[in-house]
Amino acid sequence: MTTVVSGSDLAILVGNRLLHSVTLSDVGAAWVTPEALVDVCRFLHDDPDQAFELLSSVTAVDYVEFFDVVYHLTSISRNASAVLKVRLYGREALSLASVTSVWSGAELQEREIFDLLGVSFDGHPNLKRLLTWEGFQGHPLRRDYLEPPLPYTWPHGG
Amino acid sequence: MTMHTQPVIVNIGPHHPSTHGVFRMRLTMDGENILDVEPVIGYLHRGSEKLAEERHYTQVITLTDRMDYVASMTNNQAYVLSCEQLTGITPPDRGLYLRVIAAELQRVVSHLVATGFFLQDLGAFATPLMYAMRERERVLDLFEMLCGARITVSYMRIGGVFQDAPGEFWPALRRILDDFPSFIDELEDLISDNEIVRSRTQGVAVISGADAVNASITGPVLRASGVSWDLRKAAPYDVYDRVSFEVPLGEHGDNYDRYMIRIREIRESLKIVEQCVAQIEPGPVRATTAMLFRPPAGESYVPIEAPKGELGFYLVSDGSIAPYRMHVRAPSLINLTLLKQMLVGWKLADAIVSFGSIDVNMGEVDR
Numbered sequence: 001m002t003t004v005v006s007g008s009d010l011a012i013l014v015g016n017r018l019l020h021s022v023t024l025s026d027v028g029a030a031w032v033t034p035e036a037l038v039d040v041c042r043f044l045h046d047d048p049d050q051a052f053e054l055l056s057s058v059t060a061v062d063y064v065e066f067f068d069v070v071y072h073l074t075s076i077s078r079n080a081s082a083v084l085k086v087r088l089y090g091r092e093a094l095s096l097a098s099v100t101s102v103w104s105g106a107e108l109q110e111r112e113i114f115d116l117l118g119v120s121f122d123g124h125p126n127l128k129r130l131l132t133w134e135g136f137q138g139h140p141l142r143r144d145y146l147e148p149p150l151p152y153t154w155p156h157g158g
Numbered sequence: 159m160t161m162h163t164q165p166v167i168v169n170i171g172p173h174h175p176s177t178h179g180v181f182r183m184r185l186t187m188d189g190e191n192i193l194d195v196e197p198v199i200g201y202l203h204r205g206s207e208k209l210a211e212e213r214h215y216t217q218v219i220t221l222t223d224r225m226d227y228v229a230s231m232t233n234n235q236a237y238v239l240s241c242e243q244l245t246g247i248t249p250p251d252r253g254l255y256l257r258v259i260a261a262e263l264q265r266v267v268s269h270l271v272a273t274g275f276f277l278q279d280l281g282a283f284a285t286p287l288m289y290a291m292r293e294r295e296r297v298l299d300l301f302e303m304l305c306g307a308r309i310t311v312s313y314m315r316i317g318g319v320f321q322d323a324p325g326e327f328w329p330a331l332r333r334i335l336d337d338f339p340s341f342i343d344e345l346e347d348l349i350s351d352n353e354i355v356r357s358r359t360q361g362v363a364v365i366s367g368a369d370a371v372n373a374s375i376t377g378p379v380l381r382a383s384g385v386s387w388d389l390r391k392a393a394p395y396d397v398y399d400r401v402s403f404e405v406p407l408g409e410h411g412d413n414y415d416r417y418m419i420r421i422r423e424i425r426e427s428l429k430i431v432e433q434c435v436a437q438i439e440p441g442p443v444r445a446t447t448a449m450l451f452r453p454p455a456g457e458s459y460v461p462i463e464a465p466k467g468e469l470g471f472y473l474v475s476d477g478s479i480a481p482y483r484m485h486v487r488a489p490s491l492i493n494l495t496l497l498k499q500m501l502v503g504w505k506l507a508d509a510i511v512s513f514g515s516i517d518v519n520m521g522e523v524d525r
Contacts, residue, residue: 002393028457053371054387056461057487061474070472072459072487076371076387083459105374107495116207131200131524140208141483 002074005082013050014040029070029083034096037086041102044073044084051075052082055103058110060117062143065089067119069096088119091142098124116141163189168506172201178275179520183497183509190505195498199491202524210484215241215316215451218481222471223310225486226522228271231264231301232464234314239395239460240471241316244453249445253318254396255438259331260304260313261396262427262434266338267294268465269378269420269427272517276417277349279514280358286349293341296334303327316451318444331435338428346421359413363500363512366411373495377467378419379516383411389463401433413515420517452479459487466490466517486525490518 005013011025014032021036032040044052052073060069071084088094098121099106110121111130118139121127129136138145171182180201186194206225210218222233235257242249249257274290298308304327305313305320313320349355365375367383380387388405390398406422408415455477461470467489474483493516501509 054376055374056468057459057470057472057485059472059485059487061483061485070485072461072470072472074461076385079392081393103374104372105492105495107373108491109374112491129200131203133200140205 001079003078003080005080007083010082010084014043017043017047023087029085031068031085031087034086034088038097038099038102040084041071041099044082045102051077052080053077055099055105056081058099058106058113060113060119062117062141064143067094067117069113069119071099091144094119095122096120097122098127100124115139118142165193170509172198178514178518179523181513181518181520181523183513185501185506185509187506190507192501192504192506192509195501195509197494197497199494199520199523202520204525206525207484207486210481212480214479215453215481218484219312219314220310223312224521225488225525226268226464226466226469226490226519227309228519229264229268229465230309230311231260231313232268232462232469234312235261235396236460236462236464236469237471238314238316239462240458240473241451241453243458243460244456244473244475245451247317247445247447249318250442251397252322252438252441253443253445255434256304256319256323256443257314258396258398258401259431259434259438260301260311260319262430263297263300265427265465266424267297268517269424270294272465272514273345273349273417273420276413276511276514276517277355279510280355282349282355286345289341289345289348293338296337300327300330300334303330315444317447318442320444322443328435331431335428335432335435339425342421342424350418350421356414358508358511359417359515361410362413362508363504363515364410364412365496365500369496369499370411374492375467375496377464377489377493378423379416379467379493381405382408382415382419384409389461389468393461395460395462397434397437398430400437401430403427403430413512416515416517450479452477461487464489466519466522467493486522488522488525490520490522494518494523 007025007029011022011030015022021032024031044050052075054074056072056074067088069086073082113119115129166187168185168187172180182198184196206221222237223230225233270290274287277286302308305311365383367385370380370383403426406419408419453475457474459470459472461468470487472485473481476482500512
């Protein structure tokens with residue numbers, strides 16, 4: 001059975017290695033600072049005792065006051081999993097370092113986040129919209145997204 | 159005198175029979191050779207994740223059917239497992255067994271479709287595909303008995319399954335379990351040692367194990383590269399810890415291994431169904447749950463081994479009747495990460511075959 005590394009354990013591990021990188025932790029996840037993200041990921045990927053080789057999933061959640069970018073990590077060799085998060089405040093010009101240098105599997109997923117939630121990733125090799133088309137306005141998965149009115153009307157109203 | 163060529167950009171898709179849906183590849187070609195690949199997706203984007211925020215937890219099950227529409231059962235399963243983790247509901251045993259039977263039959267179907275279309279892409283026009291589709295129909299008949307639908311099943315529920323299997327289900331399943339091994343043998347006789355198939359697929363579009371892991375590739379594509387990682391073994395859900403099966407592994411990570419892994423996984427899936435049929439006992443199929451599913455605030459992510467790879471629903475609950483956020487970890491999308499690396503240097507005809515060997519489903523890529 002997969003060992004689930006709890007958020008508090010992960011916070012201690014990461015905090016011991018990289019000082020002042022962890023801001024918060026609970027039973028499920030550990031939050032790290034945006035500046036330390038790539039270093040933390042590099043440590044979790046490279047360190048033989050951690051060995052999180054597989055980045056299962058990257059996503060983001062809009063909590064209105066802030067965004068959480070969520071990384072689900074998996075270690076195949078140790079059969080373990082952990083959740084890492086980064087909290088970004090504000091709604092405009094959100095940016096975060098890309099982890100594609102550590103896991104290339106983040107490439108399409110970060111593009112999806114950029115497209116649907118409007119968080120841009122610095123250092124991403126090809127950051128552009130993934131699911132919506134070029135020229136699409138807004139980011140549909142944000143809580144305050146409103147669909148623009150149609151540029152035409154049907155005959156007989158509607 | 160030297161001959162000069164200049165790179166030409168070739169669009170394949172979005173409407174093309176070999177793209178398995180509405181997928182577009184923008185290829186930069188030098189004659190027949192591929193210099194650059196850019197996948198363009200999103201033509202089937204329906205905003206399932208946004209739609210889920212407006213629906214009850216139970217209503218979202220029907221949305222999950224429409225993601226990977228060749229493997230609806232496993233989509234249902236991943237979703238309800240995430241919901242159950244939010245509240246800690248444990249379904250009764252019979253429900254769990256029915257889930258695994260349905261999910262493994264779905265894996266057989268998905269792998270048959272993958273194999274059929276893979277050979278279609280290779281130029282084996284229609285015959286293998288029709289053989290695969292013919293057998294798929296029989297499994298879909300079973301799904302119809304279980305829940306009345308063939309593709310968009312919505313069979314699984316939070317806390318179990320929708321209803322018990324009817325009486326006629328078991329003899330029909332028995333017949334399929336008896337017939338299938340010989341059908342797979344027949345398919346293999348036609349294909350596995352075929353010289354054309356081998357020369358077109360062996361050594362083509364190789365992915366190394368380390369590259370595959372780094373690119374978050376999962377499922378048969380990862381195992382074809384020799385990495386032993388199957389969530390049914392690593393993190394057994396439902397009743398996978400009560401059945402024994404093997405995880406087939408490839409050696410080279412080429413197109414042929416990806417085809418072969420699927421054939422061998424079909425055999426293992428049939429073994430799992432056999433064991434479930436032997437172990438299943440009468441009883442309730444669904445736990446008693448509230449009419450309106452209202453989980454406490456929190457989040458859950460339960461990855462499962464879907465036919466295409468690791469499928470998981472990341473659910474964030476704020477204590478209301480609808481998910482605050484749902485994210486689908488779609489294996490089809492993420493398995494495309496290495497497409498460029500796979501195709502560059504090969505010919506156009508190999509691009510079509512290699513793309514088919516990843517087995518993506520556009521409903522899941524675009525969601």
